Amino acid sequence: MTNYIIALFLGVAFGFSLNKAGLTRYSKIVNVFRFTDMAVLQFMMTALVVSMTGLYVLRGLGWITFPNVPATYIVGNLIGGLVFGMGMALTGF
Amino acid sequence: MNWFKTQISKDIWSPYVAGILLGITGVLAVWLSDSLLGASGAFENLAGMIGKAVAPAAFDIMYFNFIMPAGITWGVILLAGVFLGGVVGALSSKTFKLRVDGDEQWKRIFGPKTWKRWVIAFFGAIILEYGAGIAGGCTSGLAISGGMLLAPAAFLFIAAMFASGILTALLVYRNRY
Numbered sequence: 707m708t709n710y711i712i713a714l715f716l717g718v719a720f721g722f723s724l725n726k727a728g729l730t731r732y733s734k735i736v737n738v739f740r741f742t743d744m745a746v747l748q749f750m751m752t753a754l755v756v757s758m759t760g761l762y763v764l765r766g767l768g769w770i771t772f773p774n775v776p777a778t779y780i781v782g783n784l785i786g787g788l789v790f791g792m793g794m795a796l797t798g799f
Numbered sequence: 800m801n802w803f804k805t806q807i808s809k810d811i812w813s814p815y816v817a818g819i820l821l822g823i824t825g826v827l828a829v830w831l832s833d834s835l836l837g838a839s840g841a842f843e844n845l846a847g848m849i850g851k852a853v854a855p856a857a858f859d860i861m862y863f864n865f866i867m868p869a870g871i872t873w874g875v876i877l878l879a880g881v882f883l884g885g886v887v888g889a890l891s892s893k894t895f896k897l898r899v900d901g902d903e904q905w906k907r908i909f910g911p912k913t914w915k916r917w918v919i920a921f922f923g924a925i926i927l928e929y930g931a932g933i934a935g936g937c938t939s940g941l942a943i944s945g946g947m948l949l950a951p952a953a954f955l956f957i958a959a960m961f962a963s964g965i966l967t968a969l970l971v972y973r974n975r976y
């Protein structure tokens with residue numbers, strides 16, 4: 707049960723940060739593909755850097771172990787990414 | 800306290816600050832509940848739940864039994880939280896508005912009709928979820944959560960996403976690129 711409450715709060719933080727970055731708008735998402743507004747890349751890469759250092763520091767301290775890493779399955783990831791990018795540029799979601 | 804309040808009531812933050820917040824959220828997700836953030840998996844759980852209620856024989860396949868269990872999972876609660884978080888964000892900057900048509904850039908390209916936005920949003924979202932199912936995640940579940948763990952899958956996904964996104968934007972915008 708506490709797991710679900712944690713999920714709710716994490717979700718609220720996730721949605722809040724997405725909204726404040728402005729990524730809930732069509733214009734912000736599509737403009738990264740036109741190279742006019744790099745907010746999507748800046749947001750994603752900052753989140754990656756912060757969470758990567760945090761996770762590897764915590765693992766180095768021995769406080770956590772990593773959950774299952776998403777499987778690397780080259781053809782599937784590439785084709786899925788191609789289809790996904792098409793949908794993302796069309797709808798802006 | 801006042802500075803805090805003015806920051807929260809701003810409409811758009813610098814993407815770096817919002818990215819820091821998301822990074823901390825990702826670390827907390829792994830630390831506190833040993834799971835990864837992700838959105839597209841939750842939709843597939845919900846679809847499996849609806850499908851099993853409607854046509855149980857057709858949905859009794861391995862995918863919906865083991866890989867994406869049908870029902871209210873951790874991811875579905877996370878998704879509900881994401882929606883609430885967006886509402887909280889919009890309320891805090893007083894930009895909350897129930898809206899049925901696209902924004903101005905959309906209207907410049909596709910015209911002002913609302914039904915066009917809904918049709919393209921519907922079929923585009925089908926494409927999005929289909930691609931996420933093939934790849935094993937969406938931007939948050941695979942690119943960010945997988946990239947956090949330095950999984951090669953995440954970076955392949957990001958590369959392919961940008962390649963086809965740039966191509967699609969070129970095709971849609973043509974000379975207004």
